Amino acid sequence: MKKVYFETYGCALNKGDTYIMMTLLSESGHQVVHSPHDADVIVINTCDVRLETGERMKSRIKELKSMDKRLVVAGCFAGAEPAIVKELAPDASVIGPQAIGKIVDAVEGKIKFDISSDRTEVTPRVFEGKIAIIPVADGCAGNCNFCITKLARKTLRSYSPRNIVDAAKKSIKSGAVEIELTGQDVAAYGLDLGGQIKLPDLIEQITSLEGEFMVRIGMMTPEQFVRDMDKLLDAMKRKKVYKFLHLPVQSGDDNVLKMMNRKYTVDEYKQIVKEIRSKLPLSNITTDIIIGHPGEDENAFNNTLQLMEDLRFERVHLAMYSMRPNTRSASMPQIPDKEKKRRMEIAYKTYEEIAKEIHREYVGKKCRIIITEVGKRDSMIGRTVNYIPVVIKDKAKLGEWYDIQITDYSFFDLSGSFA
Incomplete structure (x- = not known):
């Protein structure tokens, strides 16, 4: 041993x-x-x-x-x-x-x-705290020019639905109250299984399990999400699913998206967001944006800022582009670091202002949350139905549901107390 x-x-x-x-x-x-x-x-x-x-x-x-x-x-x-x-x-x-x-x-x-692509199929039967992270697939169907992960995870490999559901069932029985279905692109789930089973089917099977728990859907690329958008949104209407979508746009400029080898236009992305918000009104859309990718001139950068203003994301994962070895983007003409840093500061300020405005609207409202994490200084953290973190100082227990009144906010989270 x-x-x-x-x-x-x-x-x-x-x-x-x-x-x-x-x-x-x-x-x-x-x-x-x-x-x-x-x-x-x-x-x-x-x-x-x-x-x-x-x-x-x-x-x-x-x-x-x-x-x-x-x-x-x-x-x-x-x-x-x-x-x-x-x-x-x-x-x-x-x-x-x-x-x-x-x-x-x-x-x-x-x-x-x-470093081969071994087909051994195993799903986790251990987790920590109250959140069980269960990979549904490894690898992705894309080939983005900036991404080094594709060199490490070369092929898409979807795990069998039986094993995933079994892992979820055992996690719930062991005390998990949040099931996070994760992958490089969970919307690509099943592509390598002949299309006989897809992500909406998986969500329906897991949410049919007994127990008090919520399901969080991991990151999805827009081009894969749109393949089964209607069925996915129907599955996400289920009571046990957080109304949360992580859809990285990466840039608000069509030319930069082309240089990144992303398979959609800005208008197509906007249409996806419009469809989501019309069919799932409570939805919270989080995105990723790369600042300073090759090809991003001042006009392209301003287009990205405008997209942030237009779509008003609750959360944006901003990253300053950095060259990765053996990727196509690394061989393109690069933007000076000083300029990337300047743009990053502007983009971050825009993100903070929008997030504060969104979170301010929650003050005074009541919501029901499930406590999933221990926070700093004796606080506890739960999530709204659309996965916004709520920090409370009341004596709460991990894994329990509480009715909370929102009393304060920051750009990152909400604060509240027992209603």
Whole structure:
């Protein structure tokens, strides 16, 4: 038996992958521990989405290597830049994000290197707190010019609905009150299964399970979302589904979208948002925007600001473009960092002002929330039906529902107390 410590970086899919690896190790008789000092083996599940993230991974790999314990480097940095990992930690075992089924062999020292697309199908049977993160698919159907993740997660692999539903059922039985269905693009679910089952079918099966819980749908690209938009919106009307959609637009300019190799226009994206809001009035649409991608001149940047003003997103994940190795965007003429930073400050200020205006409208209203997290300074955090975080100082219990009156707001969240 090995004692194994995990460190996880990056997106919800990476967290879900960690839970899968923990599941495999636990079922093989190994023990997961919560400190690297208590471990025989350290697993770092890496991210590589941005330049500074990659640099942080390099630094952390070197730090963990110095602890003189068996080291396993997993995740997207391992899959996209394996040569660098081997240079930093020659004795480490390296497994890509689509080879996590080999984690037991890696921990036991039976393999040193595997970044293949292994078809081993496992869904997590462990989670932490009250939120169960369940990957529904790995990889995506797109090929964006800026994305290094495509190099690490090369093929779309949808997990079987039976295994996903079973994982959800076991999580709920173990006390989970939020089921997060995650993936690089959850709307692409089932494309590789012959189209016989799609995301709306999965949502209906999970929400039919017994128990008091909510389902959160993960990130979806607009081009995949629109394939089954009507059925998806019907599925999202179900009581147990958060009215929350994460639809990255990335830019408000058609020319930049073309240079990114995104498969929609700004007008098409606007039409999708209009359709969502007409059919799901409570919906909260979150988006991602890259500032300073090659091809973004001042006019294109202003078009992005205008899109933010027009569509009034409650939350925007803003990122300043950074070159990633072996991507098409990295070979294009680049915008100076100083200019990217200037635009980023303007975009962030625009986002903050819009978010504050949206959140201000909730003050004085009552809502029902389920407590899913412990916050700072003895606070508790729940979510509205459209997934806006609500911070309360009242003595509440994790996993319980409460009627709350909203008393204050910030650009990031709401504050409230028992109604």
